[in-house]
Amino acid sequence: MSTIYGPVPSWRFGRSLGIDIVLPPKTCTLDCIYCQLGSTSTKAVDETKGNIPxxxxxxxxxxxYLENVNLQTVDAVTFSGSGEPTLNPHLGEIAKEVRKLIGNKLLVILTNATQLHKEKVRKRLVEFDMVVAKLDAGDEETFRRLNRPKSKSITLKKVINGIKKLKKEIDGQVALEVMLLRTSNNYVSNVFGRSLKSLIKTAKSLNPDLIQLDIPYRPPSESYVKTPSDSEFKYAVDQFLREFNPEKLWVYGIHDMRDKKVKWKSGGDLENRILTLLKRRPCTESDISNTLDIKKEKIQIILKSLVENDKIQKQESKDKIYYLVKE
Ligand code: SF4
Known part of the structure; x- marks a missing residue:
């Protein structure tokens, strides 16, 4: 299985070429209730020796990969994928090698920030133009309910300390990614009340270069996770706007870099390419069509056959049909 996938359409970064350095099965220190990869099958609290390239x-x-895809039609190269990338002890060396191949393309890493309190991990992030750190909660209880750490030693306090230290130590931007959500059973929410207040206060204390406000629009790990209603989302965004300069806020539905086409120099087996993409991220027909630069009609035929052969399944989320690889 290649460690490279996509480029996938990202509302934040446009055509994002993915680098997966913690290969499936999903390995993570958290088990977020909204995770698009399903529940965490391999838990980790420190560097992993599992499926690590x-x-x-x-x-x-x-x-x-670059022999086939036209790098000019890639907007960002993003370390993400099937788990938490900072669990890979080779991260720093990998980032250096990737930089040599992509020149000055935007190099991004998406991290859950649970390892950033460790100096050796922060040192591995110096090559990145942007480190996007997850912050969904401003208090320990919401953090535990929403992000479900896989060990008691993983706390919000450590996450906050790690992000603060990183901000002082790297030249690249430090962005926060906030998933705004509620649940149908009132189990947890961060779009109103005390949890929203403490979240904004914590975000402010971190003085991030950017804040990306997201919603769980892809099928979540737990079916009780709901996207906030339009009024809840607007209320939460307004509260952020009271504390942060609008230029620092990227808001889902407003900032949208998707729907750009990727150009390929040559292709390969289309069914395999679709399956490789869906293993890393649930996608709609349009996502797949734009990513692989193949007409929708052709994509539809292959998706139909993959569904009939029980290799993938359909799931509706936010009025869109997503395709997911079957476990
Ligand atoms: S959303 Fe990210 S941090 Fe949370 S469980 Fe999934 S992979 Fe881990």
């Missing part, structure tokens, strides 16, 4: 493998995968 090193810089030699990623370099070779990326070189092979």
């Amino acid at each position: 090193d810089e030699v493998r990623v370099k070779s995968d990326l070189e092979a």
Whole structure:
């Protein structure tokens, strides 16, 4: 399985070429209730020795990938994928090799920030133009309910300390990614009340370069997770706007970099390419069509056959049909 996938359409970054350095099964320190990858099958609290590629493998995968995809039609190269990328001890070396191959393209890492309190992990992030750190809660109880850490030693306090230290130590931007949500059973919410207040207060204390306000629009791990209503979302965004300069806020539904086409120099087996993409991220027909630069009609035929052969399934979320690989 290649460590490279996409480029996937991202509302934040446009055509985002993914680098997966913690390969499936999903390995993470958290088990967020909204995770698009399903529940965490392999828990980790520290660097993992599991399915971990090193810089030699990623370099070779990326070189092979760039023979097919036109790098000019990629907007960002993003470390993300099947788990928490900072669990890979080779992260720093991998980032250096990737930089050599992509020149000055925007290099981004999406992290859940649970490892940032460790100096050795922060040192591995110096190559990135942007580190996007997850922050969904401003109090420990909401953090535990929403992000479900896999060990008692993982606390919001450590996450906050780690982000603060990182902000002082790297030249790249430090952004916060906030997933705004509620649940049908009132189990947890961060779009109103004390949880929203403490979230904004904590975000403010971190002085981020950017805040990305997201909603769980792809199928979540737990069916009780709901996207906030339009009025709840507007209320929460307004509260952020009272504390942050609008230029610092990227809001889902307003800032939208999707729907740009990727150009390929050559293709390969289409069914495999679709399956590889869906293993990393649930996608709609349009997502797949834009990513692979193949007409929707052709994509529909292959998706139909994959569904009939029980390899993928359909799931509706936010009035859109997503395709997911079957477990
Ligand atoms: S940190 Fe990311 S990969 Fe891990 S459970 Fe949460 S959403 Fe999923």
